[in-house]
Amino acid sequence: MITVMKCIICGKNEAYKSGLCRSCLADKIQLKSENMDLTVCPKCGAVRLGKSWHYDNGDRYIVRSAESHIIMDKNDKISRVESYNIGENEVTLDLIIEDKNLGEIEKEISVPLKVSKESCPVCNKVTGSYYESVIQLRTYTTQYGKILEDARDTIVKFMKGLNRNDPNSFISRIDTLKEGLDIYLGKKEDAVKIDKLMELDYFCNMKITKSLAGRKDSKDLFRYTHLVRILDLVPGSVIYGGSYYLVKSIRSNTMEVIDTGKGNTITISSKEFFRGSFRVIVKDPDREKFIVLASHDGESQLMNSRTFELITYKKEFAGKEIDLYRYDNKFYTL
Numbered sequence: 001m002i003t004v005m006k007c008i009i010c011g012k013n014e015a016y017k018s019g020l021c022r023s024c025l026a027d028k029i030q031l032k033s034e035n036m037d038l039t040v041c042p043k044c045g046a047v048r049l050g051k052s053w054h055y056d057n058g059d060r061y062i063v064r065s066a067e068s069h070i071i072m073d074k075n076d077k078i079s080r081v082e083s084y085n086i087g088e089n090e091v092t093l094d095l096i097i098e099d100k101n102l103g104e105i106e107k108e109i110s111v112p113l114k115v116s117k118e119s120c121p122v123c124n125k126v127t128g129s130y131y132e133s134v135i136q137l138r139t140y141t142t143q144y145g146k147i148l149e150d151a152r153d154t155i156v157k158f159m160k161g162l163n164r165n166d167p168n169s170f171i172s173r174i175d176t177l178k179e180g181l182d183i184y185l186g187k188k189e190d191a192v193k194i195d196k197l198m199e200l201d202y203f204c205n206m207k208i209t210k211s212l213a214g215r216k217d218s219k220d221l222f223r224y225t226h227l228v229r230i231l232d233l234v235p236g237s238v239i240y241g242g243s244y245y246l247v248k249s250i251r252s253n254t255m256e257v258i259d260t261g262k263g264n265t266i267t268i269s270s271k272e273f274f275r276g277s278f279r280v281i282v283k284d285p286d287r288e289k290f291i292v293l294a295s296h297d298g299e300s301q302l303m304n305s306r307t308f309e310l311i312t313y314k315k316e317f318a319g320k321e322i323d324l325y326r327y328d329n330k331f332y333t334l
């Protein structure tokens, strides 16, 4: 026969530890709580405890703060929080208390909560159109072009990613101008990251200028303008730099061009290009489609598919059709 030990206090429940049931054990532990204040940003949900704002893991900070608002006997300490509930007026905690004499005991407590609402510094910056840097997206030819919108989309996507980890990383506004796009950034370091991103994607160059925006805490505040100029040419465009060059291909750091005088292909790096004094002669290429009628012995008979004009070209082609680029009454293949 199994005899069940009853609790020595209530005589009702089964004894659990030191002759006491769980409920009578919990009664031995005296916990009190103090009122707790919490500020929440109504726009983004960030929470402020004391002086600091927390933009992530708000619950964790609230629970930690609630724990610090519990007063207990010097023989007791909180071993862990089993579960919690954050309500409108109180934070309820299921705690495991470590008592010097009784060991681990479960105990529930509510910490009274007073929540006030206040816009956080980040939301204040965003709504106040705060910015530290401007990215000025421009084309090399200074004409507004779709390439700027592609670059803008890349930047917007990139900034969304940064914002997930840092609320201070945001775009405060984008202005569309006749000559390009101006992107205003909340954090100056992000502009440097964007420069690197643009360098990876485009044949471009950067120029950074700073201007005094004011003073804060006896320190000069600067704003940074990053002028990003993107080459808005395509294969078949023609540039002049001592010689006339037909653009063969453009990659992020280099461009291959055909020297129309000598016929050879050379490579120009973006550094050389932007340092040099190149002029754009033809932006939109003059391209014609030709049908290959015959191709052998190092030459081809071609027919212009639009004008039906026949030409002989000093090169063999494998395909039935070929695009040629016209410049100065001569045709080039890329």
Ligand SMILES: [Zn+2]
Binding pocket: 007, 008, 009, 010, 011, 012, 013, 020, 021, 022, 023, 024, 025
């Ligand atoms: Zn009992």
Ligand SMILES: [Zn+2]
Binding pocket: 041, 042, 043, 044, 045, 046, 119, 120, 121, 122, 123, 124
């Ligand atoms: Zn906020």
